[in-house]
Amino acid sequence: xxxxxxxxxxxxxxxxxxxxxxxxxxxxxxxxxxxxxxxxxxxxxxxxxxxxxxxxxxxxxxxxxxxxxxxxxxxxxxxxxxxxxxxxxxxxxxxxxxxxxxxxxxxxxxxxxxxxxxxxxxxxxxxxxxxxxxxxxxxxxxxxxxxxxxxxxxxxxxxxxxxxxxxxxxxxxxxxxxxxxxxxxxxxxxxxxxxxxxxxxxxx
Amino acid sequence: xxxxxxxxxxxxxxxxxxxxxxxxxxxxxxxxxxxxxxxxxxxxxxxxxxxxxxxxxxxxxxxxxxxxxxxxxxxxxxxxxxxxxxxxxxxxxxxxxxxxxxxxxxxxxxxxxxxxxxxxxxxxxxxxxxxxxxxxxxxxxxxxxxxxxxxxxxxxxxxxxxxxxxxxxxxxxxxxxxxxxxxxxxxxxxxxxxxxxxxxxxxxxxxxxxxxxxxxxxxxxxxxxxxxxxxxxxxxxxxxxxxxxxxxxxxxxxxxxxxxxxxxxxxxxxxxxxxxxxxxxxxxxxxxxxxxxxxxxxxxxxxxxxxxxxxxxxxxxxxxxxxxxxxxxxxxxxxxxxxxxxxxxxxxxxxxxxxxxxxxxxxxxxxxxxxxxxxxxxxxxxxxxxxxxxxxx
Amino acid sequence: xxxxxxxxxxxxxxxxxxxxxxxxxxxxxxxxxxxxxxxxxxxxxxxxxxxxxxxxxxxxxxxxxxxxxxxxxxxxxxxxxxxxxxxxxxxxxxxxxxxxxxxxxxxxxxxxxxxxxxxxxxxxxxxxxxxxxxxxxxxxxxxxxxxxxxxxxxxxxxxxxxxxxxxxxxxxxxxxxxxxxxxxxxxxxxxxxxxxxxxxxxxxxxxxxxxxxxxxxxxxxxxxxxxxxxxxxxxxxxxxxxxxxxxxxxxxxx
Numbered sequence: 001x002x003x004x005x006x007x008x009x010x011x012x013x014x015x016x017x018x019x020x021x022x023x024x025x026x027x028x029x030x031x032x033x034x035x036x037x038x039x040x041x042x043x044x045x046x047x048x049x050x051x052x053x054x055x056x057x058x059x060x061x062x063x064x065x066x067x068x069x070x071x072x073x074x075x076x077x078x079x080x081x082x083x084x085x086x087x088x089x090x091x092x093x094x095x096x097x098x099x100x101x102x103x104x105x106x107x108x109x110x111x112x113x114x115x116x117x118x119x120x121x122x123x124x125x126x127x128x129x130x131x132x133x134x135x136x137x138x139x140x141x142x143x144x145x146x147x148x149x150x151x152x153x154x155x156x157x158x159x160x161x162x163x164x165x166x167x168x169x170x171x172x173x174x175x176x177x178x179x180x181x182x183x184x185x186x187x188x189x190x191x192x193x194x195x196x197x198x199x200x201x202x203x204x
Numbered sequence: 205x206x207x208x209x210x211x212x213x214x215x216x217x218x219x220x221x222x223x224x225x226x227x228x229x230x231x232x233x234x235x236x237x238x239x240x241x242x243x244x245x246x247x248x249x250x251x252x253x254x255x256x257x258x259x260x261x262x263x264x265x266x267x268x269x270x271x272x273x274x275x276x277x278x279x280x281x282x283x284x285x286x287x288x289x290x291x292x293x294x295x296x297x298x299x300x301x302x303x304x305x306x307x308x309x310x311x312x313x314x315x316x317x318x319x320x321x322x323x324x325x326x327x328x329x330x331x332x333x334x335x336x337x338x339x340x341x342x343x344x345x346x347x348x349x350x351x352x353x354x355x356x357x358x359x360x361x362x363x364x365x366x367x368x369x370x371x372x373x374x375x376x377x378x379x380x381x382x383x384x385x386x387x388x389x390x391x392x393x394x395x396x397x398x399x400x401x402x403x404x405x406x407x408x409x410x411x412x413x414x415x416x417x418x419x420x421x422x423x424x425x426x427x428x429x430x431x432x433x434x435x436x437x438x439x440x441x442x443x444x445x446x447x448x449x450x451x452x453x454x455x456x457x458x459x460x461x462x463x464x465x466x467x468x469x470x471x472x473x474x475x476x477x478x479x480x481x482x483x484x485x486x487x488x489x490x491x492x493x494x495x496x497x498x499x500x501x502x503x504x505x506x507x508x509x510x511x512x513x514x515x516x517x518x519x520x521x522x523x524x525x526x527x528x529x530x531x532x533x534x535x536x537x538x539x540x541x542x543x544x545x546x547x548x549x550x551x552x553x554x555x556x557x558x559x560x561x562x563x564x565x566x567x568x569x570x571x572x573x574x575x576x577x578x579x580x581x582x583x584x585x586x587x588x589x590x591x592x593x594x595x596x597x
Numbered sequence: 598x599x600x601x602x603x604x605x606x607x608x609x610x611x612x613x614x615x616x617x618x619x620x621x622x623x624x625x626x627x628x629x630x631x632x633x634x635x636x637x638x639x640x641x642x643x644x645x646x647x648x649x650x651x652x653x654x655x656x657x658x659x660x661x662x663x664x665x666x667x668x669x670x671x672x673x674x675x676x677x678x679x680x681x682x683x684x685x686x687x688x689x690x691x692x693x694x695x696x697x698x699x700x701x702x703x704x705x706x707x708x709x710x711x712x713x714x715x716x717x718x719x720x721x722x723x724x725x726x727x728x729x730x731x732x733x734x735x736x737x738x739x740x741x742x743x744x745x746x747x748x749x750x751x752x753x754x755x756x757x758x759x760x761x762x763x764x765x766x767x768x769x770x771x772x773x774x775x776x777x778x779x780x781x782x783x784x785x786x787x788x789x790x791x792x793x794x795x796x797x798x799x800x801x802x803x804x805x806x807x808x809x810x811x812x813x814x815x816x817x818x819x820x821x822x823x824x825x826x827x828x829x830x831x832x833x834x835x836x837x838x839x840x841x842x843x844x845x846x847x848x849x850x851x
Contacts, residue, residue: 010690010717010721011690011691011693011694011695013667013691013692013693014667014693017667017668046717046718046720046721047717047718047721048718113793114789114790114816115816117789117792117793117794117795117796117818118793118794118795119719119720119764119765119794119795121602121720121764121765121795121818121819122599122600122601122602122642122818122819123599123600123602123642124598124599124600125598125599143600145642145643145672145673147673147695147720148720149719149720149764165598165599166599185673188671188672188673188695190640190671190672
């Protein structure tokens with residue numbers, strides 16, 4: 001069973017819809033019991049970093065998630081804000097994150113403010129930095145849908161699965177052991193986004 | 205019910221009004237023979253077609269368009285567009301949008317009209333009205349759920365022709381490739397449409413025309429609008445047309461016959477076979493057999509497998525039509541009826557057999573009109589569905 | 598490589614799609630769900646649906662409609678039409694929309710934009726600004742589907758919305774609407790230079806060249822269009838269309 005964690009940050013309908021296309025046994029839940037029983041986890045999310053952390057704390061999920069993900073090595077896919085929460089710290093609210101990745105979250109600091117507006121909103125490609133089954137069948141020319149004002153900055157290069165360029169290069173996909181994350185929204189990225197979801201469901 | 209198959213084609217007892225001669229040849233093969241006589245192909249066909257094209261050009265001199273072509277994005281109408289342009293005509297392409305256009309159909313129409321530099325006119329039906337009418341026909345429990353589209357298309361073509369002062373309407377019908385549709389499988393007229401709409405529908409159709417028989421008579425007799433079917437005169441095959449369409453007109457194949465409409469796809473692959481045991485592939489295969497493009501073995505093989513139903517299409521159609529699963533189940537389970545269960549112009553047409561025959565001879569109506577509607581099939585069709593419903597339960 | 602978004606913007610009147618010229622003469626285009634299906638197949642970047650009568654009729658865009666689009670659409674989509682409360686936005690996002698578009702109410706109650714951003718984040722809140730030229734008065738912002746003048750000048754108003762936290766601005770030229778003879782490049786450039794958030798150009802697009810101009814000379818972050826994606830040919834035949842991947846690549850890449 002795959003559990004898409006509902007911690008009150010954004011619409012999960014499209015995420016569920018996409019996962020259901022490749023898997024029957026997937027649910028949305030905020031219950032500790034179901035999160036514990038999950039064979040795989042998804043942490044989506046759109047919105048403010050500090051609100052995201054607060055909501056997870058209020059649902060009493062922090063310890064459970066640490067146990068399941070870091071200790072039991074349950075595969076988890078973070079999407080957009082979800083991925084950012086894996087980091088140690090975010091400047092959005094100046095708050096600590098889950099701390100699973102040696103990384104921090106910073107605001108886009110672009111030079112050419114006329115050509116590169118913030119939030120980074122739209123379709124952009126990825127530059128794959130290392131091989132991984134999550135990206136099986138994905139070419140570098142594929143475009144994915146991004147919408148974010150802050151981006152993750154990894155201190156350990158080994159965690160970087162792909163980078164994307166928007167005025168400068170930033171990390172768009174992370175992978176550390178069983179922890180995966182995409183800054184873009186695979187559930188809104190047509191066929192190629194679905195392929196990534198399929199890979200996470202069927203190959204990892 | 206024992207299934208009897210025609211000895212010349214593969215139309216069989218699932219055609220309610222079918223009957224066979226001593227040689228086992230069905231009445232639709234006979235109709236087809238008549239049509240072939242009327243529309244010779246080869247050199248004679250070429251000659252007749254050129255004559256007709258000359259007439260169209262002459263009549264259209266000085267006007268912006270000399271003819272009107274109905275297009276759907278499918279094989280036949282796209283090919284017809286190309287053929288008429290090649291023969292030097294200046295057509296206005298007309299498309300009736302009933303809300304079911306597939307993306308392939310839309311692209312095909314766009315590409316063909318762009319490449320051939322032909323102006324396109326679309327008549328868009330109000331979706332709520334059209335949906336209401338389609339649901340009404342599903343509730344009528346007859347195999348005629350495509351009547352709204354079929355009848356609206358003719359009505360729209362005639363209306364636009366009159367508005368634009370165009371005399372010639374080019375149709376993409378190809379009896380050699382398609383065959384005539386048996387009456388017991390599809391019947392349509394304006395009164396039938398209005399009857400079903402009143403009985404099962406909630407809205408009135410204001411955004412698309414439903415021509416009354418008087419309007420039809422006006423268009424054909426007074427405005428002298430002529431229907432021309434160029435594909436009947438040439439050595440036409442769907443494969444040949446598809447290849448040319450793909451090569452020269454940026455065309456993609458929507459799949460089965462008329463599958464450029466999502467509703468038609470659902471209708472032919474699921475609705476007709478499941479509820480009425482009607483498989484329209486038998487009609488196309490029979491036509492191919494009569495032209496020598498397919499042999500009996502191949503035809504029987506093709507219809508021996510169930511009509512492939514695209515995944516998700518039934519759910520999509522039910523949702524789009526605003527029907528609940530329960531309502532749809534009731535429709536599927538309801539005893540089958542035919543157009544004979546409702547007031548239509550059929551009795552009137554039957555009683556006017558002889559005047560119609562004359563009108564056909566004078567080329568005012570297409571001859572096939574007489575051949576199809578001139579025979580009295582009332583009893584056989586009624587008996588067939590009574591028997592069918594009894595067996596089903 | 599980043600490619601600016603190309604966004605079909607569809608107007609809803611009752612349950613059907615319509616298209617206007619200068620915000621008037623609305624012509625029926627067809628069933629919106631069928632349009633979504635076709636745009637799905639054509640791999641459109643994003644969709645925007647605006648219910649043009651919602652405010653007039655004192656209601657918001659239909660949730661049933663948003664759910665139906667959400668069930669069908671494979672790409673992100675935004676909706677607008679009479680949105681006035683936080684719970685309106687919540688319901689719409691839960692029904693499947695990515696972002697909400699606020700027009701009239703942003704003018705009537707600017708604080709609402711701030712509240713909405715705090716609740717949902719900037720990237721969920723889009724403010725749409727309709728601009729018309731008034732004789733002797735220059736360009737001005739209009740609300741209520743272009744019927745009510747606000748007395749506000751577009752650049753100042755856009756800046757105000759940015760300061761309140763809006764994530765994106767849809768800048769619409771009423772004068773160019775439906776004419777398919779090009780965007781108001783000057784207007785787009787003026788506003789884009791003043792704000793740091795993305796500006797979506799709308800109103801007047803007829804060709805991909807128009808769009809290219811809006812991006813390269815107008816500094817628009819994304820381009821939107823209505824007529825261009827629903828009409829075809831000199832007779833303005835209704836035919837849903839969208840540029841191919843190659844066409845987009847050739848015209849719009851930075």
